[in-house]
Amino acid sequence: MSLKILEQFKNPDLCKKLLDRLNKEVESDIRFMEVCGTHTVAIFRSGLHSLLPEKVIHLSGPGCPVCVTHESEVNAFLDLSAKDNVIIATFGDLIKVPGKNGHCLKNAQAEGARVEIIYSPFDALDIARKNPDDTVVFLGVGFETTAPIIAATVLMAKQQGLTNFKVLSFHKLVPPALDVLISDPETCIDGFLLPGHVSTVIGIHPYDFIGAKYGKPAVVTGFDPVDILQALLQMVRSMKDENPAVINQYQRCVSEDGNPKAIETMYQVFQASDALWRGIGRIPSSGLVFKDEYEAFDAIKVFDLKIGECPSLPGCKCGDVLKGKMTPEQCPLFGKACTPAKPVGPCMVSTEGSCAAYFKYKVD
Secondary structure (H helix, E strand, C coil): CCHHHHHHHHCHHHHHHHHHHHHHHCCCCEEEEECCHHHHHHHHHCCHHHHCCCCEEEEECCCCHHHHECHHHHHHHHHHHCCCCEEEEECHHHCCCCCHHHCCHHHHHHCCCEEEECCCHHHHHHHHHHCCCCEEEEEEEECCCCHHHHHHHHHHHHHHCCCCEEEEEEEECHHHHHHHHHCCCCCCCCEEEECHHHHHHHCCHHHCHHHHHHCCCEEECCCCHHHHHHHHHHHHHHHHCCCCCEEECCCCCCCCCCCHHHHHHHHHHEEEEEEEECCCEEEEEEEEEECHHHHHHEHHHHCCCCCCCCCCCCCCCHHHHHCCCCCHHHCCCECCCEECCECCCHHHHCCCCHHHHHHHHCCC
């Protein structure tokens, strides 16, 4: 696809036409939720949050992988970082996420813990090769988008005999969380904007239950303003036509069946299991744990880690924000005790977090 065609998805004149069409076709309040951190940022950065018709109400859901990582999982990061002969390998967005007593991996690093920021899980293999007397633990968080590449890294480590490489798998699966959210009467979700990145891997059919079970529309979409507005218009029309099927607006990137090879690789190494989500709690079959034949790479089993419920961060309302039950501005800490420079909760830490997006882009 040429750059000229891609630029059309940012065309301001087309955006204005779509906004006008939305204004004409929306007859009553519609509460839509996006469940992708990139959508969160795109909606605010483009100004769409302020330009949408008053009847189109935007809820930002649990689409930021850092934000949904449970408090007890963050504490496991910190416990591991304190162990002798352990090197933590992590993406940079986890480095400031607070755990017990407000402590984070950056604090641990300053106190002498060996924490390495990497840009690809394959970088962790290089660290393991260079440090054969240490155990390198890669912090595996994220959704179906990142899980296949981490599974491929495990397969490569096994092939190369890197026995000092481990993964702490706290991956999350998106569809089970959507089932919990849409069944919660307090959220009052009328439709979903579905994540483009995740959908490139899993396709569109794992979302079929949204229409079949709940009679709600759901649209897979991209991240440019035209993508988002087209998806909202399709959502509105689906509601009016009482035809709540999953719609694929993002056909230039997402196929009906996704990426079968990526799915195969993911489930070669991992299997579905119950998982903890920040603010939501334990969701059945919403996480990925190691299969028995790959348990030698499982940091939870190797270090006998106990992952259980723990108290939320004092005063932080990140959990309610992730469920769409309040906006960031309704949190008493927002913009006061909690800012991007000094974040209290992960929704302000991550560049994809809704609190950070509100703080940076929100226009009154």
